Amino acid sequence: MVAGPVRAALAGALFGFVPLSAQAVVQGQVSRDPDGLRASVVRIESTSGEICSGTLIAQDLVLTAAHCVQHNAGYSVVVVDPSFRQRRISAVAASTHPDFVPGTSPEDQPGIDLAMLKLAQPVGPGFRPLNPSGGGSIDTGEGVDIAGFGVVAENRRTTARTLRTARLVSIGSLQVANRVTVVTDAQRLAETAGAGACLGDSGGPILRNGQMVGVVSWSSGAMRQDKRARTACGGFTAVTPTGEHASWITSRASQLEAMSAGQAMSQTGARPVEWVAKPGRRRTR
Numbered sequence: 151m152v153a154g155p156v157r158a159a160l161a162g163a164l165f166g167f168v169p170l171s172a173q174a175v176v177q178g179q180v181s182r183d184p185d186g187l188r189a190s191v192v193r194i195e196s197t198s199g200e201i202c203s204g205t206l207i208a209q210d211l212v213l214t215a216a217h218c219v220q221h222n223a224g225y226s227v228v229v230v231d232p233s234f235r236q237r238r239i240s241a242v243a244a245s246t247h248p249d250f251v252p253g254t255s256p257e258d259q260p261g262i263d264l265a266m267l268k269l270a271q272p273v274g275p276g277f278r279p280l281n282p283s284g285g286g287s288i289d290t291g292e293g294v295d296i297a298g299f300g301v302v303a304e305n306r307r308t309t310a311r312t313l314r315t316a317r318l319v320s321i322g323s324l325q326v327a328n329r330v331t332v333v334t335d336a337q338r339l340a341e342t343a344g345a346g347a348c349l350g351d352s353g354g355p356i357l358r359n360g361q362m363v364g365v366v367s368w369s370s371g372a373m374r375q376d377k378r379a380r381t382a383c384g385g386f387t388a389v390t391p392t393g394e395h396a397s398w399i400t401s402r403a404s405q406l407e408a409m410s411a412g413q414a415m416s417q418t419g420a421r422p423v424e425w426v427a428k429p430g431r432r433r434t435r
Contacts, residue, residue, distance in 0.1 A: 180314055187297045187315060189232075190355070191203060191354060191355060192227045192230075193227070194225060194228075194267070194353060195226055195228060201311070202350065202352045202354075203350065203351055203352065203355075204227065205365075206229075206273060206277055209273055210272045210407070212241075212269065213353075213392070214264075215264065216246040216263045217252075217263055218265065218353045219246065225267065226239060227267060231276050239273065243267075243406065244266065245266050245402050245405075246265040247262040247263070247395065249328070261327065262395060262398075263390050264398070264399070266402055266403065268406045269411075270411045280362040282362045282365075282392040282399050283400060285358055285392070286363065286393050288356070289320065292319065292358060293318070294319070294320060294364075295358075297314070297354050298313070298314065298347065298350060298351030298352075299350050300350025302348070311350075317336070319333060320333050321334055324388070329394070330391075331389045332386050332389070333346075335384075347366050351366050353366060363393060364390055364391050365389065365390045367388045367389060368388045369383055369386065369387045370385040371384060
């Protein structure tokens with residue numbers, strides 16, 4: 151758990167600064183390795199213009215944050231091949247964790263913020279799905295990596311859609327309505343702005359030694375900020391630990407993999423944990 155002073159600071163950032171659904175990696179490095187994370191991390195876009203990140207966990211499955219797929223919109227996934235060419239694949243169905251409560255704000259920690267997307271077709275060769283259940287827990291003090299396609303600052307929306315990574319450190323867990331692991335810049339410890347998640351990074355992976363251990367849920371600004379230019383980026387990043395939800399991830403992935411794209415697109419009246427994607431014209435911000 152988070153130590154007393156850190157817990158108090160985190161609570162201040164959470165309830166005083168109003169965290170965002172983490173939607174770019176602040177102070178991150180552009181990922182240029184053709185054999186690196188571009189083979190596993192994808193961009194998720196909706197027809198209403200929202201951007202999130204996600205992780206391939208099978209050739210036709212993406213794990214992301216549940217709040218990323220709550221809009222009444224069509225969704226697609228953009229993958230980047232070894233030559234850094236982008237390709238768009240439609241999502242035909244999605245499933246959110248049954249404990250997620252839609253329509254709530256990040257500071258309420260609305261249940262388990264996890265979802266899966268089923269793609270219309272496999273991504274094919276040149277990609278490397280990750281195992282979201284094999285990395286174990288995230289211990290306090292451990293160094294982890296974040297990856298995402300978000301912006302480098304809230305007021306720089308045109309910087310999105312580029313994969314960036316950064317090294318962070320776990321400072322423990324926070325229990326409110328549900329449990330999240332909190333990570334931050336190891337040098338700044340969220341006292342002043344440092345590396346972390348921002349707009350567009352929701353749903354992206356948290357990795358330890360290349361193994362997936364979490365999914366980004368929301369971010370907050372640093373504890374010390376200019377009152378005239380408040381931001382909800384560069385402070386704390388809240389992570390849903392995937393190892394704690396391995397049972398749901400494994401069972402739901404098996405069910406979605408068994409479903410053909412044609413079956414998904416022909417469904418009507420889907421259960422609350424599922425939707426069928428509808429085509430629509432994509433609008434960019």
